[in-house]
Amino acid sequence: MSLTIRKVAGALGAEISGANLSADLPDGVIAQIRAALVEHQVIFFRDQSLSPEDQVAFGRRFGPLNIHPYVRGMDGYPEVMEIIKEPADKTNFGGGWHSDTSFLERPAIGSILYALELPDWGGDTLFSSQVAAYEALSPGLKATLEGLSAVHSAGREYSSQGHSAQKRTSMSVAEAEGAVGEFIHPVVLVHPESGRKALYVNPAFTLRFEGWTKRESRPLLDFLFDHCRYEGYTCRFNWRPGSVAFWDNRQVWHFALNDYPGQRRYMRRVTVDPA
């Protein structure tokens, strides 16, 4: 099997053709997909047909699958998160810049999202390279950030006031009031496979720098949150039914656009934890 890999933007993203993800792919092909993920940070596939079992089996080739602590999985498939926006819903899931599960002690390394039903227009997903965002900083700020860690928590996002938990008809999202911990991660992550550095702060889940107050942290976090979404670091994926995006949470942010009022969008995600 030979894969064709075509870059889709300058900073990140590549579309891969020649792989049927529902098949029991040889180890060599999985290794090529993994290498492409590490190099391009987010990879895309078209025209796939994945049952929940297929998606779980494909995801497990990259590591153990996460069972989300606040979003109930699909009936019979706890690792499969159904990301649904019904015509009557006002908010969508993932509708702000973030990377997945940095509120956990061991955050997800990757997420694999499969599109089943899409609106007639809109519903694209944006991705932003946190490698490019890191590399663009001055040597002085890089040196400062490399000495810092940050505190992450699900409390704000998954509380009753949070974006993810707002009332919707489509997804079961539990409220996390008081039920969550705080976890500390370095602000500059060194990728374990490539050795490349990336910024690792998260507008959804980062509360403050470790050892700093919230008020002290706010200006620098706001600067970084603004810097990290600069258009030149991004790519945009226009979904079709059967499309798959596989992103590396250690290197990218993503943002599910909510620009399709009154229409339905139905996706399924599996999330890969570190081994």
Ligand code: SIN
């Ligand atoms: C997410 O995983 O944050 C959702 C992304 C999307 O639905 O495009």
